[in-house]
Structures are given as structure tokens and as C-alpha cells.
Amino acid sequence: MSSLDGESQQLRDIATSLGIPVDQLSPQLIDRLSQDPLFCHHLVASRDAPEFRELLLAEANAPNASSPPQTRRFSFGSLGKVAASLSKWVFTGAPLVSVIEYDARLAVCATCRYNSHFGSKALGPATCGLCGCILAAKARLGTERCPDVEAGPSGRWSKPQSQASASC
Incomplete structure (x- = not known):
């Protein structure tokens, strides 16, 4: 192909x-x-x-x-x-995480060395240096996980919401 x-x-x-x-x-x-x-x-x-x-x-x-x-x-x-x-x-039903979980994920990302805005005053959307995703979008999806496997199997976030109950 x-x-x-x-x-x-x-x-x-x-x-x-x-x-x-x-x-x-x-x-x-x-x-x-x-x-x-x-x-x-x-x-x-x-x-x-x-x-x-x-x-x-x-x-x-x-x-x-x-x-x-x-x-x-x-x-x-x-x-x-x-x-x-x-x-x-x-x-998986298009699950979105709760506002509390979303804020918690972004708080974790804000302190991560892989965050494109970590330690800078960069403009534009912050992206993950490991996967290239826009953090604000990835953190909202219930099926996503942090790609930092050095931090554990679920990365720096808790396990993806799709493994729990899904809600919109």
C-alpha cells in the first residue's frame, strides 16, 4: 500500500x-x-x-x-x-471527562516537562512533546491517557474514563 x-x-x-x-x-x-x-x-x-x-x-x-x-x-x-x-x-460513546477531571489533567500537564509551554510564555495551544496532541483537546476526551509511560501505565493521569462509566 x-x-x-x-x-x-x-x-x-x-x-x-x-x-x-x-x-x-x-x-x-x-x-x-x-x-x-x-x-x-x-x-x-x-x-x-x-x-x-x-x-x-x-x-x-x-x-x-x-x-x-x-x-x-x-x-x-x-x-x-x-x-x-x-x-x-x-x-465508546464519545465520553468527555468531568470538568473536575479535565481541570486536574490540565493541572498535571501544566507542570510536565513535555508540555510545549512548560517554563515559557509561548503563545498558541500547548502541545504534548511526547504525542504531539493539543493538551486542551486530549485532556477533555474520556478515552485518552497521558503518554508518559515512565510515570506508570496510565501516564500522569488516572486511567481513561472509557474504562469507567462514560458520560457526555
């Missing part, structure tokens, strides 16, 4: 997970999905509400004149990780 075939399969997997045609997966939509787990949850939940789904897709793809254009784009290598994570999250 060529690299291009693999990239196409990853896009098909993401589209299938979301229940949308692959031609609707724009770079803007993929960026939004990776940065905003609540948006992703709404997109999955709107499968039976096509009008709402169209509004969500239009919002994600609309140019935003008030903010500068984003220069960061995903490589297809990281797209595979996003696809796997998104599929796992969707197929």
Missing part, C-alpha cells in the same frame, strides 16, 4: 467515524476536530439531525476574518493518530 493509499484510508476512517462523506473533511474541519472535542461530540451527536450537522460543518469550514490564518497543519502521520483516537472515542 502506498503512502497516498494510507492517507486516503485514514481520511475515510475519520469520515466513517463521524458519519460524513470524505469529501467534507477539509483541513479546517480536521483542525477544528483536533482542537475542540466538544465540537467533535456535537458532530457525532448530530447524525440524526442533518440541519444541525450542516450548520456545524459550515461553521468549521467558514473563514474567520477576525483571527490570523493558521499555519499549523497536520502531517498525515499525525492524522493517523487523530483517526485512531477519534475512532476509539466515537465507538
Whole structure:
């Protein structure tokens, strides 16, 4: 299988997970999905509400004149990780952690040496130096875990919520 075939399969997997045609997966939509787990949850939940789904897709793809254009784009290598994570999250019922758990996860990340903002005044979303994920998005998903295996099998966070009860 060529690299291009693999990239196409990853896009098909993401589209299938979301229940949308692959031609609707724009770079803007993929960026939004990776940065905003609540948006992703709404997109999955709107499968039976096509009008709402169209509004969500239009919002994600609309140019935003008030903010500068984003220069960061995903490589297809990281797209595979996003696809796997998104599929796992969707197929387990799209669980989000509680606000308390979310805040606790971010507090742990704030003191982690792998946090791209650790010890700096960097702008933009903080990312994990181990997996490349945007911390605010990863910490919200109930199926995710901290990738720092040196800290233990569940990383620096408690075990993923998907192993406990899931709630939206």
C-alpha cells in the first residue's frame, strides 16, 4: 500500500467515524476536530439531525476574518493518530471527562516537562512533546491517557474514563 493509499484510508476512517462523506473533511474541519472535542461530540451527536450537522460543518469550514490564518497543519502521520483516537472515542460513546477531571489533567500537564509551554510564555495551544496532541483537546476526551509511560501505565493521569462509566 502506498503512502497516498494510507492517507486516503485514514481520511475515510475519520469520515466513517463521524458519519460524513470524505469529501467534507477539509483541513479546517480536521483542525477544528483536533482542537475542540466538544465540537467533535456535537458532530457525532448530530447524525440524526442533518440541519444541525450542516450548520456545524459550515461553521468549521467558514473563514474567520477576525483571527490570523493558521499555519499549523497536520502531517498525515499525525492524522493517523487523530483517526485512531477519534475512532476509539466515537465507538465508546464519545465520553468527555468531568470538568473536575479535565481541570486536574490540565493541572498535571501544566507542570510536565513535555508540555510545549512548560517554563515559557509561548503563545498558541500547548502541545504534548511526547504525542504531539493539543493538551486542551486530549485532556477533555474520556478515552485518552497521558503518554508518559515512565510515570506508570496510565501516564500522569488516572486511567481513561472509557474504562469507567462514560458520560457526555
